[in-house]
Amino acid sequence: MFDTLTERLTQSLRNVTGSGQLTEDNIKDTLREVRMALLEADVALPVTREFIAKVKEQALGQEVMTQLSPGQAFVKIVHDELTKMMGEANESLDLAAKPPVVVLLAGLQGAGKTTTAAKLARFLQERQKKKVAMVSADVYRPAAIKQLQTVAAEVGAMFFESNANEKPIDIANRAIEQAKIQFADVLIVDTAGRLHVDEDMMGEIKELHASIKPTETLFVVDAMTGQDAANTAKAFNDALPLTGVILTKTDGDARGGAALSVRAITGKPIKFLGMGEKLDALEPFHPERIAQRILGMGDVLSLVEEVERKIDKEKAEKMAKKLQKGGTFNLEDMLMQFEQMKKMGGMMGFLDKLPGMSNSGIQQALEQANPEKQVKKMEAIIQSMTPKERKNPDIINPSRKKRIAAGCGMDVSEINKLLKQHSQMAKMMKKFANPSGMSKMMRSFGNLQKQFGGGGGVGPLFGGGKDDKK
Numbered sequence: 001m002f003d004t005l006t007e008r009l010t011q012s013l014r015n016v017t018g019s020g021q022l023t024e025d026n027i028k029d030t031l032r033e034v035r036m037a038l039l040e041a042d043v044a045l046p047v048t049r050e051f052i053a054k055v056k057e058q059a060l061g062q063e064v065m066t067q068l069s070p071g072q073a074f075v076k077i078v079h080d081e082l083t084k085m086m087g088e089a090n091e092s093l094d095l096a097a098k099p100p101v102v103v104l105l106a107g108l109q110g111a112g113k114t115t116t117a118a119k120l121a122r123f124l125q126e127r128q129k130k131k132v133a134m135v136s137a138d139v140y141r142p143a144a145i146k147q148l149q150t151v152a153a154e155v156g157a158m159f160f161e162s163n164a165n166e167k168p169i170d171i172a173n174r175a176i177e178q179a180k181i182q183f184a185d186v187l188i189v190d191t192a193g194r195l196h197v198d199e200d201m202m203g204e205i206k207e208l209h210a211s212i213k214p215t216e217t218l219f220v221v222d223a224m225t226g227q228d229a230a231n232t233a234k235a236f237n238d239a240l241p242l243t244g245v246i247l248t249k250t251d252g253d254a255r256g257g258a259a260l261s262v263r264a265i266t267g268k269p270i271k272f273l274g275m276g277e278k279l280d281a282l283e284p285f286h287p288e289r290i291a292q293r294i295l296g297m298g299d300v301l302s303l304v305e306e307v308e309r310k311i312d313k314e315k316a317e318k319m320a321k322k323l324q325k326g327g328t329f330n331l332e333d334m335l336m337q338f339e340q341m342k343k344m345g346g347m348m349g350f351l352d353k354l355p356g357m358s359n360s361g362i363q364q365a366l367e368q369a370n371p372e373k374q375v376k377k378m379e380a381i382i383q384s385m386t387p388k389e390r391k392n393p394d395i396i397n398p399s400r401k402k403r404i405a406a407g408c409g410m411d412v413s414e415i416n417k418l419l420k421q422h423s424q425m426a427k428m429m430k431k432f433a434n435p436s437g438m439s440k441m442m443r444s445f446g447n448l449q450k451q452f453g454g455g456g457g458v459g460p461l462f463g464g465g466k467d468d469k470k
Helices: 003-014 024-040 045-061 070-086 115-128 143-155 166-183 200-213 229-237 258-264 287-294 300-310 313-323 330-342 346-351 360-369 369-384 387-389 398-408 412-433 433-451 458-463
Strands: 101-107 130-135 158-160 185-189 216-222 244-248 270-274 282-284
Touching: 024 045, 024 070, 024 166, 024 458, 045 070, 045 258, 070 258, 101 115, 101 200, 115 130, 115 143, 115 185, 115 270, 115 282, 130 143, 130 166, 143 158, 158 166, 166 185, 166 200, 200 229, 200 300, 216 229, 229 258, 244 258, 313 330, 330 369, 330 387, 330 412, 369 398, 369 412, 398 412
Parallel strands: 101 185, 101 216, 130 158, 130 185, 216 244, 244 270
Antiparallel strands: 270 282
């Protein structure tokens, strides 16, 4: 998400970061580039105009902070205005109401409401420790009820039966009573897809809303529809008192116009982003973090949170202790690292959140290298080894290499390449186990960020460089 916008914005901002001072003349071209980047990202024209006007006003009317160069100050202004445009801070669900808290999902057909309902149930169970129940009030789409029952079972949520002969109001009210009996904390009500111009269908959901009085009414919309997503959300908000928006399919949207337009057009916060097809692929929407990603600064906070949630701490601690005691990093450990990386969304999912990785040169190099394919090859090689070989790579002689190559259907050169990569990785892991080595590696990473992360000033301003005196 935001790949196109990030590339255009970082390139245009690079032109101003070396300026000695900010004047109307030297920011004019940059503002034009920023404007074109936003429009190409399918950000609504009124939103783009207002954004550019605010950035210009801030840039020319504000005293530059002494610890920042004028170029850094301009980047900070763009960052802050992007954050404001998207809503300042994450707005979480209101779960403080008397249980069961009713969450009503509305939206167009095909937006991904049913899958989102399951993702939301999983999110609430795993991260909020809530007991979640689900019910389908979609009596029109064939197999809609069965689909929700299936995904509810996958995420371990309670499912309340309904059938196509019932009225949505009767289904929802009965489900609320069942949720009370079952002591559910949250009840998610999935509804049929509908167009805002369909008066009968909009009338139906208005009646449903009035009857069950949900605490949260969330509009689920496909991010790939761009500014149409914001306009449709506004039309629904005019008919229903929405409390927030969930953007789906954001992993397939390289522009990001919906995320930048929805809050400005509807006045309603984006509460979650659907980041993929898997049922754990739902993330809270943090405007400041998204602004950093758009400007090529990465999203280290989200990365840290993801590591905390998805990495097997017991295995990680066991390996760390082994290395600290002088143990070796063997091929079984390497295989475990690959498994942990998969939980993080693969190598590209991990690197996408690191500062500087939006640089087009780095992105192209990574895409050509195809790290996911390389990891699969290495896994196949390691799995073709005996347990003894995995634990003691030094015993892998030429005859063993031939046998392993035959077992995984690759050349011996691929086995040699893996063993070389393992050797390099083992050295790196030793440094991780040593506190002084870790600090050196972090300093090296900081230098890499300055080199690739946006030229004159973006790295030090947001990456904790030597010029950061906040």
